[in-house]
Amino acid sequence: MSAVPEPTDERLREEQTASDERLREEQTASDERLREEQTASDGADATAEQIAADALLRPVRPLNAFEDTVERLLQTIRLGVLRPGESLPPERELATRLGVSRDTVREAIKSLADAGYLVSRRGRYGGTFIADALPAPRTGDVAFSRTDIDDALRLREILETGAARMAACRTLSATEREALWSRLLDVRGAAPQDYRRLDSRLHLAIAEAAGVPSLVPLVAQNRMRLNEMLDCIPLLPRNIAHSDEQHEAIVMAILAGDADGAAQTMAAHVWGSAALLHGFLD
Ligand SMILES: [Zn+2]
Numbered sequence: 001m002s003a004v005p006e007p008t009d010e011r012l013r014e015e016q017t018a019s020d021e022r023l024r025e026e027q028t029a030s031d032e033r034l035r036e037e038q039t040a041s042d043g044a045d046a047t048a049e050q051i052a053a054d055a056l057l058r059p060v061r062p063l064n065a066f067e068d069t070v071e072r073l074l075q076t077i078r079l080g081v082l083r084p085g086e087s088l089p090p091e092r093e094l095a096t097r098l099g100v101s102r103d104t105v106r107e108a109i110k111s112l113a114d115a116g117y118l119v120s121r122r123g124r125y126g127g128t129f130i131a132d133a134l135p136a137p138r139t140g141d142v143a144f145s146r147t148d149i150d151d152a153l154r155l156r157e158i159l160e161t162g163a164a165r166m167a168a169c170r171t172l173s174a175t176e177r178e179a180l181w182s183r184l185l186d187v188r189g190a191a192p193q194d195y196r197r198l199d200s201r202l203h204l205a206i207a208e209a210a211g212v213p214s215l216v217p218l219v220a221q222n223r224m225r226l227n228e229m230l231d232c233i234p235l236l237p238r239n240i241a242h243s244d245e246q247h248e249a250i251v252m253a254i255l256a257g258d259a260d261g262a263a264q265t266m267a268a269h270v271w272g273s274a275a276l277l278h279g280f281l282d
Contacts, residue, residue: 064272065100066238069108071279072098077117077130078282088118088128111236144229146282152225153274157267159219160203164250164266167209168259176209177255184251188244192235196227202247206266209254230273233280242272 073094076082088094088109095102109128112118116135120128172180183202190198200223207219246269253261 062099063268064242064275065104066107066242067272067275069094069098069100069104070111070236070239071275073108073112074117074279075282077112077134078279082130084130084132084134086130088130090127107238111234111238115234115236144232144281146278149229149277149281152222152229153270153277156222156226157270157274159215159222160206160270161263161266163207163210163212163215163219164254164262165259166212166215167206168254168257168262170209170211172209172255179205180209180251180254184247187247192240195235195240196230199243199247200227202251206250206254226273229277229281233276236276239272239276243269246272 073088082088089097091102091105091109095105098105109118109120113120113128117131118128119131120126167180180202183198183205187195187198187202203223204216204220207216246265249265250262250269253259253265
């Protein structure tokens, strides 16, 4: 078994700096958007459609910029605010309206093109368009209501942020620390077909580390419900990369005994998948 690395102060500082930079970048984009919106509203003669587009394409939370951007674009597409064949507003405009970087918008567009919701065409009349036929949900016989999705996700937030906080407050045995670390490495190296299963195992290991035996079956049951929903949406590589970062931050915070950090990073992780589930399934 490999030794569990102790998080060094330097490592934590580096992560903090990187995350501060990301927040600043998103903040600048958001400030620009507010200024532009102010200018635009001075001479506003908005149609109902414009109002709907404005409400959906509002700034996203900076913690899950990618996932939230995917959610907003999907809402715009699935609610029919933008119709099949219509072109998506330019990247620069979307970035400003959503308050995120252009890179984030580009990645969200690429993911949704890969998933079949958008079509990119090159050339003089090129651009990104809403697909003529939107993909059908993956499992025809299972439909989830917004209430089901919200119920599962809110229960998850309560159970899993509590588990992360509790685990960080405990003095973990060497075996428990090893278990957390190796579950983390497993999911980081997972092949796409194993990803959900290994992700579930990591989340269960965190619940076990909380030291509350009756918590584990509750997390497992909630996770099974959630997996039925997650199985209906595509795996997005950018979301997996982001989840890997979040998983590491959660485990590092637990191992460092940082209860607030563990709870906050877990909450952010839960909100990221919530954004995708609402975007694809609502
Ligand atoms: Zn996860």
